[in-house]
Amino acid sequence: MSAGRVLEVYLDLLSQPCRAVHILLNCTRIPHRVRTVALRKGEQRTPEFTQLNPMQKVPVLVDDGFVLTESDAILKYLVTKYHAPQHWYPRQPERRARVDEYTAWHHSNTRPHAARVFILEVLVPAQTGSPVDGVVLQRAVAQLDDTLDKLESMFLRRQPFLCGDDVSLADLLALCELMQPLGGDRDVLQNRPQLQRWRSRVQSAVSDAFDHAHSVLYALRDRRKAKL
């Protein structure tokens, strides 16, 4: 296979949307090559990467010259192009609409609210050396709690996965976000048995691919714990 034809993904497993893409690729066994972009080292700002993606963000997909950003666009493209099992992104309009509804809602809800907890608890103190701002963190945790309430009462009400009876792109995107605060040793699902059961179902559905994708996050948690 010539270099131009292999599907390439530029990612950093510390990034939630990158993990969702990584899990899908491994789960569905789509042949691909991973190119790591170490965000911690600022590799997204190199001239080479900037030329590939002027937004300086990951993940980026390169499929035989076709460059695509935005994880939900990438996931939908992959499932369709490589004929992945339909449950990932159903073709039937009402079932597909449920996944599209979640992936839209995700941007202003699960993603920012879960990311913020991790940013306040882990990234900001690591980058600035200052202690965690307890008041601001508490507010972020409360806002995430509100989002978790919605996930439970709306998306998971009467169904085992966010968008229906089977795992879909929505579950990957959501769970990878909700795992992020684990980097600071915070399990945001700790007091939520319904969401914990959902998490187990998603992990079972993707098996090894889950822990493989989260290895970097687990290592971060373990390093931080060792320091305390």
Added chain:
Amino acid sequence: MELYLDLFSQPCRSVYMFAKKNNIPFEFKDIALMNGDHHSEAFGRINQLRKVPALRDEDFCLAESIAIMQYMAEKFKTPDFWYPADLQQRARVNEYLSWQHTAIRMNGSKIFWMRLMMPTVYELEVPQEKMDGAIEDLNTSLTLIEEKFIQDKAFIIGDNISLADLVAIVEIMQPLGAGLDIFEGRPKLSAWRDRVVDAIGKDLFDDAHQKILGAEEAIKHLDKSIVQIFKPKVIRLFL
């Protein structure tokens, strides 16, 4: 099929124009956000999140404007250019639709709130520093739209209008409702806007935007007491 809409809201406008342009039959259910209509028990049964737009097609209820339009495109077999079947073109539309949530949508909304809603309806003063920051963020989004998404093309994904342009234009129009002319000094954006208006049809575009462009006037006649319960949330969101 019912569409629950308030044309003050950007995503409602894109859904409205898409349905009308494609002659999709629907019943317009007016939800006046400033009257608190979205807090009625009846509306809560359509959409637990109490957000507009919302669609109801017999038993099937759907929220999120993008999902609604993608659903209608498929269900009513609208012309291909709106949401192309071609994998790469569709991916480009999805790429824009994904990016815009935390960029132009967030920044355009913020300006509308900070310049109009907060001082007029809630009597909240916005610190100049926050306003300047919001304007800067909006400008960053607009520049990205011009330079990364439109570039030298007629529309975001190429020669034809798509859902990307429809979703973009309604967000870009929002600051105008608060008296900020974001097209000034942006000839590329203005030219794109003209093409979009032309592709949608000027009458339909003006019809959809009549309410938001009259927002400053409409708010003067608003019963502000109805929405005061949202004041703490507004403070938390924007200040």
